[in-house]
Structure formats: structure tokens, C-alpha cells
Amino acid sequence: MAIVLPSLVPDDATGNDALGMRQVLTDAGYEVALFAGRIGGDLPGDLLAAAPDWIHRRAARVVYHLASGWAAGRAFLQRTSARVVVRDHNITPAAFFDDVNDEFAAAARSGEAERQRLANDPRVGCWLACSPFSAASATGLGADPAKVRVAAPLHPLEQLESAAPDLRRLRAWTEHPADALFVGRFAPNKGHLQMLAIAAHYRELFGRAPRLRLVGRFDPRLWRWRALLDQECTRLGLGSDVEIIGEVDLATLKAAYLTSHAFLCCSEHEGFCIPLVEAGALGVPVVATDRGAVASTLAPDAAVLRDASADEIAVALHRVLNDPALRDRLVQNQRAHVRAHFAAEVVARQILAALETC
Amino acid sequence: MADDAVDIEALIAEIREEARALRARAGPGNVAPFGDRAARLRALAQPLASEVAPSAAAASDRALERMRASADLPSAPLDSHRALLGHTVALMKRILRRVLSPFFDQQARFNVAGIDALANLARRLDTLEDALARHRATGGDPEPCFDYAAFEAIFRGSRESLRAAQASYLDLFPDAASGPVLDLGCGPGVFLELLRESGVPGFGVDRCNPATTQAALAGLDVRTGDFFETLDHCPAQSLGGIVAFQVVEHLSLPALQRLLRLARQRLRPGGVLVLESVNLASLITHARGWTIDPTHAQPVHPLTLRFLVEQAGFSTIELRYSGAVEAETRLEPDPAGGAAARNVERLNRIVFGPQDYAIVARA
CATH class of the missing domain: 3.40.50.2000 (Glycogen Phosphorylase B;)
Structure with a gap:
């Protein structure tokens, strides 16, 4: 099983959840590998490109942490034949960042678009929302209610x-x-x-x-x-x-x-x-x-x-x-x-x- | 309901009632409404305009008052004699303008030259006063002189390595129309040479030293002097690009902010700013590029510079990293893989990451 997330930053909610999830799955007997696009926040490059081929295979299961728009993540999802579970951390609406910072607004819009697209992607096998509110908003976007589950984020x-x-x-x-x-x-x-x-x-x-x-x-x-x-x-x-x-x-x-x-x-x-x-x-x-x-x-x-x-x-x-x-x-x-x-x-x-x- | 349960509906109803009663007692309230969030944010982006406009209007009102007072006209009838005298007055104005224009132009040039001369004298006086204060502070001993040109010739790297590194920025200046490009701290003129080979006009400025002299002798447009003076003399929106390689870390924070403000004014819309500096987020730079140069004034973290550049009004800001650490210095990967290999990779990233970064921004 692979856990994929855009960036692994210390003391970040998404990073803590991904690391906690790796521990939980490992303790339950799964073989788990974690792939982050970036580690530490400001290092260049996208490390997901270096992930091994097995995470693309049909037999693999990928937990994809959705916390922002992520080009390399989109490319990965288009290519992979693995069963995909979307771990939905919700996206802060872009409108909050209008007139504050164009870059944040654009990133949030990209995240919103990606969330909308994934909610309607039949290849997504399961949608793991972090709260009932996120679950409701995902089904509002078109996610199949039968596939939606709720589990709080893991936090140390x-x-x-x-x-x-x-x-x-x-x-x-x-x-x-x-x-x-x-x-x-x-x-x-x-x-x-x-x-x-x-x-x-x-x-x-x-x-x-x-x-x-x-x-x-x-x-x-x-x-x-x-x-x-x-x-x-x-x-x-x-x-x-x-x-x-x-x-x-x-x-x-x-x-x-x-x-x-x-x-x-x-x-x-x-x-x-x-x-x-x-x-x-x-x-x-x-x-x-x-x-x-x-x-x-x-x-x-x-x-x-x-x-x-x-x-x-x-x-x-x-x-x-x-x-x-x-x-x-x-x-x-x-x-x-x-x-x-x-x-x-x-x-x-x-x-x-x-x-x-x- | 359990003893420790809270009847939240009742509590909220009580709170609403208490708020109503307290507000009735306290009066209608003086907390002014927040107003339009978007408008207030936009106003923050242009603090000078909003601060200057009212004071300018007030000054204009005061000037009108003075004019009215000195002319003593409030009671005079304001009848127009244009129909009677208009053509004669217009003719006289044209003749006078033609006769007096050369004198006015000459006077204007003299005024500008006088103001420039005074400004130069003031700067020289400041410099001399600073030098005198330092001289007194050191007990009259002459200050030791650090030969930066000689230092740079040894430690800055070969011309070939500089060419290879700076060539990576040529894509920002694809043709002659993307110039002229001003290279601040151009040194031996490596980037100016690359621009010339690409057919892009450019000129540089640096302190007078053997490297700049050599560059000038090679036919490059290299000027000696102060960055700020050079930028001051460039007309607004006249430059297609401004580059500064390994310069910002030599400036104080106020000087860096002044440089960014001037750069923003001198670049035309869409013009490119490139600021390259030492990437302190890669720990090896603390043992190399950062500490080896004793004239570095302050570290400038990539995100700090990005913030300052954005604050100066630039947009579409990009961070580029360069200066990969050579393979023989990086830790060797463990061929067995596993945690050890991952840890080596992680350490390589943190300790031996790219040694330089550049902010690329557009005006």
C-alpha cells in the first residue's frame, strides 16, 4: 500500500495524518510506503517522479492525500492503475484569498478543481473524509455516498x-x-x-x-x-x-x-x-x-x-x-x-x- | 439528562437574552463596522496613494487660499474681456513664448544641474563625515583595506563556470526586444557577454576594479559607480531586465528594500528582475559560500527575498535553485536500499542541497 501526499512538512496536519496512517497500517500488518512530492517545504523538485513502478500497478492500493492542487499528483493519478483511496483534507475556498495573495488564490482554485474532478472520477474506489462536514461537501460535489467514509485526521x-x-x-x-x-x-x-x-x-x-x-x-x-x-x-x-x-x-x-x-x-x-x-x-x-x-x-x-x-x-x-x-x-x-x-x-x-x- | 450535561439550547437562549439586555443598557455601540474587506485589502497594497491624496488635496486648498488672499480679488467683478482682447493676447503670448523659450530651457537645465551638484555635494559630505567618525572611533588609525577584487578573482569561480551558471537565465531574455538589461554588480561582465552573444542590449555597473576595466576594454558597456545612482538616472519603465548575481547579501535591509523599489519603477511592465544569492537552506553553504566572504552583510533566506520582492510590487515570482553540490562531496547512497538509503538521500537533500537560488520576478 502506498501513501501519496503533496508535501511532508513538520507539524502540518496533512503530514501528521499521513505519517500516522503509515504507522497504523504498518501495525495492522500492511506493507506501506510513503511518497511525498516535497519534503521540508522549500526544497526544489518533485520527488513523486522518483517513486517506484509498483505503485502504479493494479494490485497496489494508494491512499492519495488531497490537501491542495498538485500537478505531479494529477499526472500520477492519470497514469496509475492502482486502486485509489482519496484522503480528503478539504480545501480552503479560493475566495478567501482573493485580494490577499494571487498565488494562494490560484493554488486554492486548482485544489478546488481537483477535488471536484476526483469526486466525479469513477476510478476512485473510496473517499475518506476527515469530518462529516467534508463528507457532505464531497457528496455535494458528486462523490458517490456509498464510497464515502469518515475518519478524523491522525494527530500526535x-x-x-x-x-x-x-x-x-x-x-x-x-x-x-x-x-x-x-x-x-x-x-x-x-x-x-x-x-x-x-x-x-x-x-x-x-x-x-x-x-x-x-x-x-x-x-x-x-x-x-x-x-x-x-x-x-x-x-x-x-x-x-x-x-x-x-x-x-x-x-x-x-x-x-x-x-x-x-x-x-x-x-x-x-x-x-x-x-x-x-x-x-x-x-x-x-x-x-x-x-x-x-x-x-x-x-x-x-x-x-x-x-x-x-x-x-x-x-x-x-x-x-x-x-x-x-x-x-x-x-x-x-x-x-x-x-x-x-x-x-x-x-x-x-x-x-x-x-x-x- | 446527566448532571454534568449542558442544556446548550437553554444556555444559548440565555446568552441571546443577556446580550440584548446588556446592549440595551450600554447603548447603540461605538464599534464602527469593518467595511468592505476587498477595498481595505486593496488600499493596503497602495498605502502611498491613499496617504498622499488627502494631504495633496489639503495642500492644493491651502495654495488656493493663499492665491486668493494675495490677489485680494474676492470683491472684484469677474467679467470676461475675451471677445475684445482675446486675439491680441493670444498673439502676444505666442511671440513671447518663441522669444523666451531658449532662455527658459537654459534656465531649466541650469536648475537641474544645480540640484544635481548640490545632491552630489551632500552625498560626498555624508561620506566624508562617516569616514571622519570612523577614523575618530578607531583612534585615528587608518582603516585596513580589504581588496575585494583580488578576493573575488580567487574565490568567485572561473569565467567558464560563471558562464555556464549564468547562461541558465538567458531564457528570460529571448530577443533584442527583451532588453536593455542592467547588470548590477556586473564584475567581469560575464552575463553582459552572454547577452551580447544573444543580441540582447545590456549594460552593467560595479565598483571600479581590474575586472570591470577588463570588461570595458573587451567592448562591454560597463560603468563604474553606485547601484542606486545608476538606477536613479535610468528613466522610469526604461529597462527590460535587471539582474544582480550574488549582490543582495551584501546589502543592508533598508538598502535592499530601496533597490527593489527603484528596480520596480525602472522596469517596464513585464520586465524581469533576477536576484541570485546564496541558498542558506542548504547547510553546506554555511561552510562554503556564505562564510568564506567576509563582506556578506546579512543572510537573505529565499522566502524572505520572495516576500520583499512581492512587497515591492512584483508579480509572478519564481524561485530557481542552482549550484548542485559535486557528487564526490555528497553522501554515497547505500546500494542495499532500505532505511539507510532513504536516510542518506534525506541528509543529502538537507545538507548538500543546491548552493544558490534566484528570485525571478516580473514587474
Whole structure:
């Protein structure tokens, strides 16, 4: 069995899922090889061209990770006679990147087109979506519902749970804990602007702004988006209430979760949203808006608001920050939900069951 | 319902009611709406235009006010005498223009030359003041001089190897119409020679050294001087290409940003910018090209340069890698295959990757 993905980058959701899948399949007795087009992000060339011939044969089974448009991947799929399972990580809609970065918008459009084409390709034997939301959107594009399965992405959650927090950050942030944390790359679909508006509304209703701590990778090509966030912070007078931390290592991430009173998620598009699982595992209560896969990743009785105004989300955040009993119940429920649905062995079983019925 | 379950519907209903009550108490709210996202993003792409326009309008209003005040005309009747005097006035204007034009042109040339001379003097004064400050800081000892030309002659590689490496960029300048190409830091003029052989017009600029003299004697258009002055003197949108091989790592960040801004202005639409530098993502360069040259000012990671180039307004940016490490230096693959072979391949990629990269961008 072969696992094929466009790029293998450290601490990337697709890469973690592919590596985890390799481990799960190997443990289950499969012979597994992993082929990434690129390793490390900025090295030249496409390594998929160097993959051996056997992955093209009819007897082979290929799990193809769909996370972006990928020319070499398209060429591979056209050539191969292997049975193909599409591992769908969902594609962020290109419209989010219009006016932000042409290259990202073009890549997203290419990914959308590829997803549409694969959803209607009869040679795809199975479609393994990472969430019910992704599954529904794939069937909406034309994928055969009988071929669609759902399994959460594999994520090394235990590494974060067992990691020691960065002590310097832990000390500093214990003195200035975040009222609301968000973890996710700085991209236009992640809802950062909404969080800033909510902070401004919170200040109007409760007399002070919550301290927002925003952690996540920043791609310099999205500088226009980042500049807009900075401008919005200034416009709303939130200068000292918003901390933009950028990309962090595991120890700093752990410190960020441990020193936050709540996790606020206003993402406009998520294929799964791993930070919600991390927050659940580490006991940070979540307040979220119902977009994309957010609701299906959270427990059924989580604080998820549908069609809510900024005032309402601000009030929800205030409730969670100031009602210990509510916070404890949300934490317990989310932790139980994570254990029941996203623990490594549970997801491994989902993936094996899905692949064995493909 | 279990004790620890949350009645989420009831909670959300409470939250909505509380939000309504709090908003009624707090008043209509002062958080101004975000506005049009696309328009705000586009405005970020042109900060100067949006900042300059209002101030220019205000300055224009102030100038009008001054004119009105000095002319003292607000109460004067504004009757036109065009019908009576118009033809005579127009004739007199034409005669005066013909008589005075040579004097006006001469005056304009004199003004420009005077401004240039003052600017040159200011630059020379800055240089002398810097040198004096350094001289004082070192206790009056003369600064040691580093002979870069001699250094480069030994370490930059043979003319043949440079020709082979730089020939890979010729595809960007397919014919004479793709010129003229300005080579910043042209050294011995290798790329200018390649351009000439392809029939593409080009000229270069570098400090005065034996290599540039030799290039000039070989009939190449090589000028000595400062990059920024050379770019300053090029008319806007007059160049088809600008190339700079192994130059950007010698510049400070402000100087690099200034270079990119000027390059963007001097290239015509579709003109090509090529900036080649040391690929620090390949670890062997830290033991070779990067550390061997003591005049390198700061490392410029490929993605950093790409960001700066994009910020300067260039589009369709491409990264090209070159300078493969020779086979005898790379780790030998394990013929047995398996994990060892894969690890060797991985190490080769990280440690012995391409030693140079180039940003290729279009204006």
C-alpha cells in the first residue's frame, strides 16, 4: 500500500495524518510506503517522479492525500492503475484569498478543481473524509455516498499531552493569562477579524477588553492579511489586548493552552480543526461559531453558536470566563468527547475499518 | 439528562437574552463596522496613494487660499474681456513664448544641474563625515583595506563556470526586444557577454576594479559607480531586465528594500528582475559560500527575498535553485536500499542541497 501526499512538512496536519496512517497500517500488518512530492517545504523538485513502478500497478492500493492542487499528483493519478483511496483534507475556498495573495488564490482554485474532478472520477474506489462536514461537501460535489467514509485526521495528541511546557513562557503567561486563545495559521478563513470585533464588543458590554492570544504560523506571502489585522487592532483600540505570537514549538504551545481561560474559535472554514481537539484534551473550554467542521469536532453539548452576533459571542465568552460550574462541565464533556472520538486508537480503528471496506 | 450535561439550547437562549439586555443598557455601540474587506485589502497594497491624496488635496486648498488672499480679488467683478482682447493676447503670448523659450530651457537645465551638484555635494559630505567618525572611533588609525577584487578573482569561480551558471537565465531574455538589461554588480561582465552573444542590449555597473576595466576594454558597456545612482538616472519603465548575481547579501535591509523599489519603477511592465544569492537552506553553504566572504552583510533566506520582492510590487515570482553540490562531496547512497538509503538521500537533500537560488520576478 502506498501513501501519496503533496508535501511532508513538520507539524502540518496533512503530514501528521499521513505519517500516522503509515504507522497504523504498518501495525495492522500492511506493507506501506510513503511518497511525498516535497519534503521540508522549500526544497526544489518533485520527488513523486522518483517513486517506484509498483505503485502504479493494479494490485497496489494508494491512499492519495488531497490537501491542495498538485500537478505531479494529477499526472500520477492519470497514469496509475492502482486502486485509489482519496484522503480528503478539504480545501480552503479560493475566495478567501482573493485580494490577499494571487498565488494562494490560484493554488486554492486548482485544489478546488481537483477535488471536484476526483469526486466525479469513477476510478476512485473510496473517499475518506476527515469530518462529516467534508463528507457532505464531497457528496455535494458528486462523490458517490456509498464510497464515502469518515475518519478524523491522525494527530500526535499524546506528544502535546506529555510535552513539558516552556517554563519561561509559562511564568510570563501565568502572570498575564489569556482570556481567549486561538491557535491556527494567520489566514483569511481563520476568523481573526471576527475575534477582534468580538473583543471590541466585549469591551463595550463589560467595560474591559478580553486579552486575546493568537498563536499560529504566518506565511510572509499573506502579509497583506496580517497588515489588515494590525490595522484593525489599531482601529478598534485593542493594541495591548491582543498578542500575536506567531508560530511556536510544542513546549510553547503547551504553555499557551495551560495559561488560557478559554479557546475562542470563529473560523469561517475548517475541514476538521485540530486545535479544538487539543484544547479539549488539555482542559481549555471552547466557545465557537458553527462554521465548517467546527460543530462536528466539538461535543454535541459544546458552546457552539449559530448565526450569532458579536455581542452574543462576547456574552458567551464572558459566561465561560465567569461561571466556573459551566466551564467545568464544558471541559469535562469536551475531554470525554475527545477520548471517545479522537484518541489515537479510536481514529486508527476508524481508518482501518474504512480502508478494509473500500 | 446527566448532571454534568449542558442544556446548550437553554444556555444559548440565555446568552441571546443577556446580550440584548446588556446592549440595551450600554447603548447603540461605538464599534464602527469593518467595511468592505476587498477595498481595505486593496488600499493596503497602495498605502502611498491613499496617504498622499488627502494631504495633496489639503495642500492644493491651502495654495488656493493663499492665491486668493494675495490677489485680494474676492470683491472684484469677474467679467470676461475675451471677445475684445482675446486675439491680441493670444498673439502676444505666442511671440513671447518663441522669444523666451531658449532662455527658459537654459534656465531649466541650469536648475537641474544645480540640484544635481548640490545632491552630489551632500552625498560626498555624508561620506566624508562617516569616514571622519570612523577614523575618530578607531583612534585615528587608518582603516585596513580589504581588496575585494583580488578576493573575488580567487574565490568567485572561473569565467567558464560563471558562464555556464549564468547562461541558465538567458531564457528570460529571448530577443533584442527583451532588453536593455542592467547588470548590477556586473564584475567581469560575464552575463553582459552572454547577452551580447544573444543580441540582447545590456549594460552593467560595479565598483571600479581590474575586472570591470577588463570588461570595458573587451567592448562591454560597463560603468563604474553606485547601484542606486545608476538606477536613479535610468528613466522610469526604461529597462527590460535587471539582474544582480550574488549582490543582495551584501546589502543592508533598508538598502535592499530601496533597490527593489527603484528596480520596480525602472522596469517596464513585464520586465524581469533576477536576484541570485546564496541558498542558506542548504547547510553546506554555511561552510562554503556564505562564510568564506567576509563582506556578506546579512543572510537573505529565499522566502524572505520572495516576500520583499512581492512587497515591492512584483508579480509572478519564481524561485530557481542552482549550484548542485559535486557528487564526490555528497553522501554515497547505500546500494542495499532500505532505511539507510532513504536516510542518506534525506541528509543529502538537507545538507548538500543546491548552493544558490534566484528570485525571478516580473514587474
